[in-house]
Amino acid sequence: MITKRIIPCLDVKNGRVVKGVNFEGLQDVSSPVELAKFYSGCGADELVFYDITASSDGRKLFTDILVETAKSVFIPLTVGGGINTLEDFDRVLKCGADKVSVNSGAIRNPDLVYQAAKLYGDQCVVLSADIKRVDGVFRVFAKGGRENTGMEAIEWIRRCVDNGAGEIVVNSIDTDGVKGGFDLPMLEAVCNAVNVPVIASGGAGKIGDFITLFQTLPKVDAGLAASIFHFGEVSIKDLKHQMALANIPTRE
């Protein structure tokens, strides 16, 4: 049986990991390469590097880091942030990314998903959607969750999957940062609408939140989180051990 994936997300700005982390045995806590190695060693199933740099100098630093990471970390690597064109796909894929995550770039140019899927294959294109309830309706937000696009989220996701998106990351703005658990109703709505892997993001605060996620919604394929891993609130080793004890298919 395929295992449920646990995916730490690293925000990178100007070549460094944003949000200081503090791990025993990790010398340079803001080095993306060192952190990637650390997580890979702990049993992370995949890594997401999110580039929040705006300048072109920073972009170069970012691709240098990807290359360094690809030389020493041998698990799937997804890259997101600032992906607006096929050239952006090309740039990060050449540096060792296996999948590329698009968000605002797909909203601005919905054809991007189709073009990229045709060129690199569906498995390479990850749609990341920031979703928030507005008057009881799931709406897609752009620009890091600041701008309501007015689009209905399930319809948007379905359309992107039809265009070739091979995986969906569902970021619930409603539960993000609250640490009260994943947004199960939102995730269920997405799982019922599409038949590609769904990755849950936003809301995890403890190990039990992942267990609840996979037990309540067996169709969810992966759980993604950032700060709870970075701050050591949840250790990936312990998490996977607990998942295995709860009979959730896990790669320990």
Place this chain on the structure above:
Amino acid sequence: MVAIVDYGVGNLFSLECSLNAVGAEVTVTADPNVLKNADQVILPGVGAFEDAAKKLRSTGLDRVLKELADSGKPLLGICLGMQLLFEKSYEYGEHEGLGLIPGQVVAMEGVIPSELKIPHIGWNALKFRNPTPIFADIQQGDCVYFVHSYYATNCEEFVTATAEYGAELTASVARKNVFGCQFHPEKSGSVGLAILKAFTRLKEEDIC
């Protein structure tokens, strides 16, 4: 030295890095002479079967690979590279492969239960079948990373491992000096590296 066959299909950077990480000297090449002089040869590949098979034929690399296989050179196909080792694929039509291992490549759709997602993507456990030297340093049940929608069938005799996904999918095969992994060892963490390392230890005389 291990040679990666460069025929314009997919990104070879990660594979090259993973081989470096297990201490192998690596070259990425389409030069038949370099391939003939390599200790081992890896046929990578992602994308569509038809396109990849055409590229092998148009560059003459199909003949080179058949000669290498006949000469006893350790040859490893990865993902689409493994599928190309078979006689035929039914991916969007009917296409001829290298025919180095008897069997066909068919769609998972219609074979596995419809509630399972296609592609089969993620980490899945290996269930060993026939013994193979490239699994010398890994255990039954170890997980490796898969991404595929088609799988090899009618090749029972050559299956070295399967993965359970609504059916027993062919995960790896071997026939004398020709090996294939449906999964990506270069993306399968320490287990994948152990497989690559074992492959790069193989010598022509050991397996023929």
